[in-house]
Amino acid sequence: MADITVNNETILDFTKQLKAQNDMFPVLSILNNNGDIVDEEALKRANLSDDDLINIMKRMLLSRQLNIRSTKLAKQGRFGFFAPTAGQEASQMASSYAFNHDDWLMPGYRDIPQIVAKGWPIWKAILWSRGHALGNEFTTEEGEPVNSWMPQIIIGAQYVEATGIALGLKKRQKDAVAYAYTGEGGSSQGDFYEAINFAGAYKANAVFFVQNNGYAISTPRALQTAAPHLAAKGWAAGVPSVVVDGNDPLAVYLVAKEARAWAISGNGPVLIETLTNRLEAHSTAGDDPLRYRKQEDIDAWWKKEPLIRMRQFMTEKSIWDEDKENTYISEVNTLIDEQIKIADKVDKQKISNFIKNTLEVPGYAMKEQIAKFESEGK
């Protein structure tokens, strides 16, 4: 009997196939954990001026301060729901820096800082966190539209919305893309697959981020999926997919910029997996991470967080120092103090307003409820 062909033998070698899947997605990186450049050419390709670097650093610091203050205020009962962002500043702020004013942001509940960076006043974010109807107004202080949808609580659902918006932009020949963020947990949802499949088939001008931050509440990445890389899920939809060091602001910016350029040229979507880590609790609702992960693991990730390496890199370039950082942090804190005062002055949410805000045209039962609560002054 003749031997099986090499081709068929390779096809039937499942162990080899698993290894190939694992090797398929090398990690894009420019800045290592110590803040050293590991790829000068990639840095040139990112084409970031000193001002851009300062802007990215400031956005990441704004996000960190917002995180620190929101977490504290939530513990005092002065903030509503907040999903901590510490550790994810590069994944969120360096990526979003690659998008334009006209692009549509489709955020999840952890992506408040990207909306603020788009011009959404912090006081509105505070109202959103408190479930106030006014927190769903995506406008700047001057009343100009902020192209963002409300942070999605249903995990993965923003991907479907992003595909729809991207197709709408394409059909209207707008010079803009939709960009969406979910987590590795979100990448297990049906919505995730449906969205990237449809976006791939119709070449929607969308950029999809999967922020692989290690945990979906208490579920570790290892239990989330057997896929060695979440980016591999994009390949099933025929979508170019990349794994990037999500704590490296320069690499995250570069891939986001190139993904946007690809999508806007009519080539279809790109999926980007950012390897990062959630350094704190899932939310201010009160979970204790030490019930599902070890302190050593958290400590190790704190050493790899994006601010340390960006600070190191920029100090080395003589465009950043401690004084600049402290001055900016105190400016941000003054701003946050002012914004809390504005949010606190807004009339408390009325039940009738809450119901009115649910549907544009309320149904019969809702009309009755609105009338009832209004008659009671609620």
Ligand SMILES: Cc1ncc(C[n+]2csc(CCOP(=O)(O)OP(=O)(O)O)c2C)c(N)n1
């Ligand atoms: C469809 C749906 N199922 C379950 C939940 C409850 N839930 C809220 S957050 C979360 C984990 C999400 O993890 P991940 O997507 O990794 O994002 P992360 O919170 O880590 O940013 C779950 C299961 C939900 N909000 N929506």
